[in-house]
Amino acid sequence: MxxxxxxxxxxxxxxxxxxxxxxxxxxxxxxxxxxxxxxxxxxxxxxxxxxxxxxxxxxxxxxxxxxxxxxIPDRLPPDPDGPGHLVKARYTPLQATLLGADEQDSPHHEVLRDADSLAGLPVIVADLHSALPPILAGLLADRPGTRVVYVMPDGGALPAWFSMSIGQLKGAGALAATVTTGQAFGGDLEAVTVHTGLLAARLVLDAEVVVVAQGPGNLGTGTKWGFSGVSAGEAVNAAAVLSGRPVASLRVSEGDLRERHVGVSHHSLTAYGRVALARADVPVPELGGTFGTRVAADAAALGDRHALVPVGVEGLEDALRAAEKEWGVRMSTMGRRLDQDLPYFLTAAAAGRHAASLL
Incomplete structure (x- = not known):
């Protein structure tokens, strides 16, 4: 244990x-x-x-x-004296009490109490936390100044503080704010569910686009259903039921040594093909070559349920490299950098590019 x-x-x-x-x-x-x-x-x-x-x-x-x-047993911190009744990491030794944007004591409670619509807000959903920087790079390259809020569910790390990327992206002005939902905590706002997290992003934080992806440290078991990324399909449903515009970012790899993740990962095919019951836009990057043909063929399996949207990737590699340098953020997924698995990052950036086209 x-x-x-x-x-x-x-x-x-x-x-x-x-x-x-x-x-x-x-x-x-x-x-x-x-x-x-x-x-x-x-x-x-x-x-x-x-x-x-x-x-x-x-x-x-x-x-x-x-x-x-x-x-720190010999020097305990002072007792908290702030408001808040949301308990997260509940009934663990480190359960924390926080002020939820949606709770009765919150100044935002009245705004959120009867809120029920995102009014067409684009909601980009991704499997891995590492997709956040490239999504922002693709989005902001095409539409600089877009106000983006990250909604973090509890499939990976529970403390948002674990992510160095969040702090770097906010410091660089690429990310406006973070909302932590479910058992996750440490965002600029706290919310009970992904649904109220999305509503808070739109109605309290004035998001023009939202990105939903689990925190660092996703969990997978090599089985069809035993991976924390199934929450990506649930996030599509949440965005759709609230009248948002779900954009399902594919997890693609050319460099992963595990065959189940090469091409379009089985995580995306299961989360979007089985868990997501609502229709989403699925940006399919035009990568070219044999690998690009494979990605398009894999994504075609989602075509009966979702709208497949071909997205050109011209200029996105330059945008990724420029963002990495300008923002000071490390583009990395499963230990692989841009040169080791470029299609992964281009695919996430293509989802950002498509979201920019919806604004």
Missing amino acids: IRWRKGTVEGVRREWPGAIELDVAVGGDGACRALAYPALVGRPEPGDTVLLNTTALAMGLGTGGYAIVVA
Whole structure:
């Protein structure tokens, strides 16, 4: 279940909004890289004793390969004194109480109480968190200045603070705000469901486009249904029932060593072909060559349920490289960079390009 360790903070490696990366000495286990969320546990300082959950570190997880600071037992943070009645990460040892945009004490409650429509708002849905930067790159290359809000459900990381990309994208002005929904927390606004998260993005944060994708650290089991990305299909349904305009971004890879993810991933074919009951636009990138033909053929399986939209990718590689440099964000998916799996990033950028055309 949980590997518990006690350690001593040796130093701070780096920080980003909501998170601090540390070097921690752990007895006979040597030093390790640890992550703390100050809003939950307080700010660790060199010399502090910390209690750690080292499970993900011991498992060698890529995205989640940190020891996580659970507490600073000798220097507890002050009690919270703010409003809020939403409990997230409920009934876990680190459940947190937050102010929800949709709860009665919120200044936004009246706006959201009877809200029921997104009024055609484009909602781009993607499987992986790594799709967020390239989607924004494609969208903003064609329509600079578009106000984009990210709605993060709880299929991957629960704290939005885990994502370095969110802070970098907001700092660069590419992303306006984040809404965390379900058990996820740490966004600019909190919401109980993806539905109220979408409504808050539109009615409170004035989004012109919304991107919905799970946080870092998706979970998959190599089975047809056992992956956290099925939530992409549910997000399509949520956007559609609220009179939004769902845009289903495909997960495509040429560099993945797992055959089930080469071409159009089985995650997209299941989430959009089986879980999504509402109709969405499915941007199909015109990649060219044998691989482009394969992607188009794979996507054709979704044509009975969704509107397949061919999207040219001219100029998108330049837009991706420019965005990476300008925003300071790392374009990476499953450890693969732009040059190692360019079709993945072009496909996400094509979804952004298509959304720009709807405005």
